[in-house]
Amino acid sequence: MIPSDHFVRFYNEVFKFLDEQDGLQAYYEEISRHQELHCLRLFMEKGLEGMEEYWGHIRVEENCISTSWIEDGVRYSHMSRCPSLSKVLDNDAAPCAKYCLHCPGWVAPLMTKCGFYYIKYLRALDQPECYSVNSEDREKVEAIRQDLIRQGFRYIFTNLDDAAEVEANREKRHRLAAGKASAAK
Amino acid sequence: MLRYQENNELHRDFHGTTNTTLNYIADHYGVEALKTILRKTGHDVYKSIREKLAKGDASELIEHLNWFFYREQGKYRLSVSENEIVFEVFECPAIRHLRKLNLEPSPHVCLQTSEVNAGMCEGTPWRSEVKVLGEGHCIQTFRKEADHDSK
Numbered sequence: 001m002i003p004s005d006h007f008v009r010f011y012n013e014v015f016k017f018l019d020e021q022d023g024l025q026a027y028y029e030e031i032s033r034h035q036e037l038h039c040l041r042l043f044m045e046k047g048l049e050g051m052e053e054y055w056g057h058i059r060v061e062e063n064c065i066s067t068s069w070i071e072d073g074v075r076y077s078h079m080s081r082c083p084s085l086s087k088v089l090d091n092d093a094a095p096c097a098k099y100c101l102h103c104p105g106w107v108a109p110l111m112t113k114c115g116f117y118y119i120k121y122l123r124a125l126d127q128p129e130c131y132s133v134n135s136e137d138r139e140k141v142e143a144i145r146q147d148l149i150r151q152g153f154r155y156i157f158t159n160l161d162d163a164a165e166v167e168a169n170r171e172k173r174h175r176l177a178a179g180k181a182s183a184a185k
Numbered sequence: 186m187l188r189y190q191e192n193n194e195l196h197r198d199f200h201g202t203t204n205t206t207l208n209y210i211a212d213h214y215g216v217e218a219l220k221t222i223l224r225k226t227g228h229d230v231y232k233s234i235r236e237k238l239a240k241g242d243a244s245e246l247i248e249h250l251n252w253f254f255y256r257e258q259g260k261y262r263l264s265v266s267e268n269e270i271v272f273e274v275f276e277c278p279a280i281r282h283l284r285k286l287n288l289e290p291s292p293h294v295c296l297q298t299s300e301v302n303a304g305m306c307e308g309t310p311w312r313s314e315v316k317v318l319g320e321g322h323c324i325q326t327f328r329k330e331a332d333h334d335s336k
């Protein structure tokens with residue numbers, strides 16, 4: 001058994017192997033499908049509050065130092081000390097230079113599937129600090145992206161360019177919610 | 186003393202991600218590639234355990250087995266003698282958690298034990314062996330080869 005405490009150091013070895021095979025993206029999509037087990041229903045039914053619930057639980061279990069809040073239909077998160085990258089850096093094995101990419105790699109497809117726009121942004125890939133925003137409001141998220149570009153953030157990952165798919169899934173989520181509400185009456 | 190001190194909260198759902206990863210690598214790159222990654226994890230990540238084993242010091246390996254299985258509420262028995270460590274796991278915490286998540290354990294799930302253990306022993310006088318006796322039940326043996334004492 002690889003202890004769950006040491007999983008991320010195994011993950012790091014997997015990333016190094018897959019990067020050599022040019023296979024990271026397909027793997028992120030597999031992990032995203034796996035994460036649907038934990039997140040899909042929560043995000044579809046509770047939206048931004050469901051994200052707070054999921055990542056609030058992760059904050060405790062993974063010993064994150066982070067804050068998050070919802071304001072005007074946008075969820076903001078600031079991870080001031082990412083435990084995952086911190087462990088990978090505190091490691092006798094070399095870190096994968098692309099380690100941080102796994103996070104937007106699995107979260108972005110899930111957000112698209114749930115009909116939310118998403119941005120993950122970082123200043124560096126070797127520092128355990130990052131930020132993210134989630135919202136179903138495309139204009140607000142696009143404005144945040146433009147502001148991040150102006151601020152000089154070097155790493156910005158988003159699903160804004162998949163807007164047609166996000167919008168279709170947002171409509172689907174709203175229809176499901178409306179169906180449930182009318183069935184409950 | 187353990188190289189990686191872990192005593193905070195535990196995120197057991199990582200066992201699910203490990204399980205998915207074992208299947209993914211085996212399905213897309215083959216079981217030998219999976220073994221290579223796992224063995225490298227044992228060799229590189231657990232360098233501290235390996236280097237101590239090379240010097241004849243099994244203390245960190247013993248502490249590692251005991252602490253992480255205790256921490257994850259495994260049921261096990263650890264027997265230590267001068268040249269042999271026998272670690273019998275009666276209920277693997279990883280498999281127990283996969284069942285809790287309604288996930289089918291990967292056919293490769295026990296490779297994470299056998300290959301990581303083998304990687305920890307590479308280049309040392311110690312050899313590892315894993316006998317799987319049933320789901321979640323195995324005997325992990327680490328044996329010091331006698332002829333290394335005279336070298």
